Amino acid sequence: xxxxxxxxxxxxxxxxxxxxxxxxxxxxxxxxxxxxxxxxxxxxxxxxxxxxxxxxxxxxxxxxxxxxxxxxxxxxxxxxxxxxxxxxxxxxxxxxxxxxxxxxxxxxxxxxxxxxxxxxxxxxxxxxxxxxxxxxxxxxxxxxxxxxxxxxxxxxx
Numbered sequence: 474x475x476x477x478x479x480x481x482x483x484x485x486x487x488x489x490x491x492x493x494x495x496x497x498x499x500x501x502x503x504x505x506x507x508x509x510x511x512x513x514x515x516x517x518x519x520x521x522x523x524x525x526x527x528x529x530x531x532x533x534x535x536x537x538x539x540x541x542x543x544x545x546x547x548x549x550x551x552x553x554x555x556x557x558x559x560x561x562x563x564x565x566x567x568x569x570x571x572x573x574x575x576x577x578x579x580x581x582x583x584x585x586x587x588x589x590x591x592x593x594x595x596x597x598x599x600x601x602x603x604x605x606x607x608x609x610x611x612x613x614x615x616x617x618x619x620x621x622x623x624x625x626x627x628x629x630x
Contacts (some may be wrong), residue, residue, distance in 0.1 A: 504587025529609035537565050539619030543590025546620040547598035547611045550574060551582070570611070577609050577627040588613070589618060 543559040546565045553562035554574050562571045580602035592598030594615035600607045611623035 539621040544588040573625040
């Protein structure tokens with residue numbers, strides 16, 4: 474039974490009880506002596522609002538720790554992807570980057586021309602599947618002394 478139906482049922486029961494008591498009662502708080510069945514009766518009802526429940530707290534994974542070099546962070550993410558290991562991927566990559574790399578088509582990717590992890594604390598690595606020319610680009614940023622994967626992009630050849 475829904476809350477509204479239960480409330481309506483309780484209100485109707487109250488109306489009938491008040492009407493029944495009013496018809497058979499002679500105390501001064503009841504209806505006027507000349508009241509007849511069918512006359513309007515005022516019903517005052519108080520109800521408590523249903524308790525609200527808070528949504529369960531969602532747990533966020535801890536921020537990625539990273540690796541000492543951009544290439545090591547990129548390779549850790551790549552190997553985690555090939556092993557379908559999101560927990561390890563989360564140690565070196567932001568969640569958005571993990572989601573993107575998990576959409577890539579599997580293949581025999583190789584690191585193409587090393588990683589660029591030099592100037593300005595940003596860098597990138599490109600993995601390429603020579604048989605299909607599919608590529609996975611990995612973007613990196615240096616946080617304090619660790620490199621973290623901040624983005625990824627998959628492209629079909």
